[in-house]
Amino acid sequence: MTDLNFKGKEFVYNHHLAVPFRPLVPHADKGIGPVSFDGNLIIHGDNLHALKALLPLYAGKVDCIFIDPPYNTGNEGWAYNDNVNGPMIREWLEANPIGIEDGLRHDKWCAMMWPRLRLLFELLAENGSLWITLDDNEAQRAKLMLDEIFGEAGFDANIIWQKKYTVAADHTGIAPMHDHLLVYSKSEWVRNKLERTEGKDAAYRFEDEKGVFRVSDYTCNKNADERPNLYYPITNPSTGEECWPNRTRVWGYGPEAHAENEANGLVWWGADGKSSTPAFKRYRHLLKDGGKIVPGTLWDWEFAGHTDLARKELLQILPDIESRDATITPKPTSLIGRVLEVATHENSLILDSFAGSASTAHATLAANERDSGNRRFILVEMEDYADRLTAERVRRVINGYDFKGTQKTELLRERLNWRVLSNNAELVRKVEAIENLHGHEYDRIKKEVKDGELIVTGEKTVTERAEGLGGTFTYCTLGDPVELDKVLSGETLPPYAGLGAALFHMATNQALDPVAVREEDFYLGATEGQHVWLIYKPDLEWLKSPEAALTLSRAKAFAATDADKRHLVFAPARYVSQKMLAEQNIPVEFVPLPFALYRIDRS
Structure with missing residues (x-):
């Protein structure tokens, strides 16, 4: 690389x-x-x-x-x-x-x-x-x-x-x-997948009792020598006339499949039923995944x-x-x-x-x-x-x-060139599809030609206020840095949640779940292999007192909540050695606050 x-x-x-x-x-x-x-x-x-x-x-x-x-x-x-x-x-x-x-x-x-x-x-x-x-x-x-x-x-x-x-x-x-x-x-x-656009649906311009459909070619790119079974006459049921495919492009369906298409009403002979060649009906409601693209x-x-x-x-x-x-x-x-x-x-x-x-x-x-x-x-x-x-x-x-005036939403912009004008029926169908799909959303659908472009716009008159979408949000700024080496000196005393979130992420490389935090119990949360505790209050005198230390009784209480997992405890001090905790099979590890960033064992 x-x-x-x-x-x-x-x-x-x-x-x-x-x-x-x-x-x-x-x-x-x-x-x-x-x-x-x-x-x-x-x-x-x-x-x-x-x-x-x-x-x-x-x-x-x-x-x-x-x-x-x-x-x-x-x-x-x-x-x-x-x-x-x-x-x-x-x-x-x-x-x-x-x-x-x-x-x-x-x-x-x-x-x-x-x-x-x-x-x-x-x-x-x-x-x-x-x-x-x-x-x-x-x-x-x-x-x-x-x-x-x-x-x-x-x-x-x-x-x-x-x-x-x-x-x-x-x-x-x-x-x-x-x-x-x-x-x-x-x-x-x-x-x-994406919802279909109006352009994709513009071809679905026909409708019968089964639903909206478009038509596709009834032939395939094979010749009669390659696929002789696909070179045969098909009869228009309305006129009784036979039609044959071109020898260089045969039917896309064999006689049995064609008979099944006829039985299912999937063969299209034009709006009046008198077309000289058949086409295949493709219904929009039968598209896979709702026709998403x-x-x-x-x-x-x-x-x-x-x-x-x-x-x-x-x-x-x-x-x-x-x-x-x-x-x-x-x-x-x-x-x-x-x-x-x-x-x-x-x-x-x-x-x-x-x-x-x-x-x-x-x-x-x-x-x-x-x-x-x-x-x-x-x-x-x-x-x-x-x-x-x-x-x-x-x-x-x-x-x-x-908002007082007209809300305008551009729905179509088409540059008018000879190709577009020569196929004006397709363009008209595209505009009609937009009107059918979006007409109920606006007071009017405006169509105008400007600078060589057809522009179709949905317009809605608003006389007082544009309707809101609803929702909430919290606006925040950034507080002072959480610098662990300054906690015990009193220079920085972040709130429990702020310090706890930083320490939890450092220790586990995972995000803290605020719902799991129990500040009164000094509990931060858990990962698959361990629980994390923080003995801390944003009070300098309290942090210097014996109440802020990890003791044997407190270590036992922490471990008793889940004896099968390791317990990592952040605290300013301790009155129990790691050796004593190991000798008594108490799965608790002490991490001193000022050095927490450097002494975490993530193994």
Whole structure:
């Protein structure tokens, strides 16, 4: 496997391990509903530190990660500011923000992404998937990094998303019309099939007493010499006339199969029954899996939306968006909706650590609305608009928002050329299918030709408020780092849950289940082979008292809860030796708090 080498890699290779744990600090007034760390979350803070903060609760539990990081075009003005202890990295910080003239901008981008991808890998479930959007500036380097982190077998697809539906008239050179959507996973994961689009159903334009159907060719690509049994006359029951296939293309069914098709009413002789050749009826309701389609690697704008649509979505919800936020480039909810359709189930956990305008949260709530699901989202946004833009969009999507005018949803955009015009009946059927499928959802379906394109739009008059999708979320910031060597000095006294989550993850490499914690008993939780305990209170005088020590009686009490498992006990001190515990066959191991990070035995 070819590894990607970039300047600074030796400094950032394991930097994610040195990032301190920071507790999540909820701000109840900025969220909706009760504070909950196991529900929807919006975190304002550096996403490197936020991802580390999520590990104790969500390591190995995220079903779908969707991220839209800086594309590194040279025009974004992003800054590399990770606290990496390396002289070259320190020099880089003096050259922020990173622009087009920076000859090391690709190295800096890789240095920024590497530790974040390492943490995302740890958060991803074994049967989960990671989706990352990029353009040609960094897609090839991202793929090499992801190959190294996930292994080459972890690569699933490079989806081409057509982000624009037309080339700008003033564009010079070759116009970039697509972005990349790289998909990776740890192991085999369930890829859902997709619901059929209007385009797929447009061919089902006939109907009889059995249902809606389309027709297909009754012949196959064989000649009469190869398959003489398929070269025979078929009689039209309405006219009594015989018809023969071409000798170079015989019937697709033998005499017995044809007779069975006739008996089952599957042979089509035209609307008036007088066609000179038969066709085969294919009923929509008989399609396997309800006619759902396997996702492919080419997603056009009709299938997954485009960037102009994303911008219109955002301005419809936040027409008062501040000018300083106006340059943000959101992704359409339809694109993320397709990702969720492929990669999630109704109870999935979705993470977006480059949240921007919260399109991922919007798409998640919309997916729940469609199928009554209980998907949860975690958003991380480090910019100062996390509250006024990221969280505000989610508040309005949940509660509804003031909107007076016409809500418009683009349903079809078709460039009119000679091929389309010469087959105008097919285009008319496509529009009719849209009207039949979506007509009840809108006050009117508007059809107009503009700049050489047919545009079909669903319009709904809203006079007061756009209806909300419902839901809750907790808004958080990042607290001070949990530095174990400062606990006993009193410099840092994190809450029990914050310290416990960090220690549990360090000891087990698994996420802490908050429901299992019993603070009054000093119990954190269990893994398959051991229980974990933490004797601790955020009280310096108590921590210095005998009450904070592991004693023989306390060790016996811990072990008695489950004699068949090992018990790992974090505590500031102990009044019983490990030798005495071993002699009395008490399966308890003591780990002193200030040195916990260095003395955990994970064997």
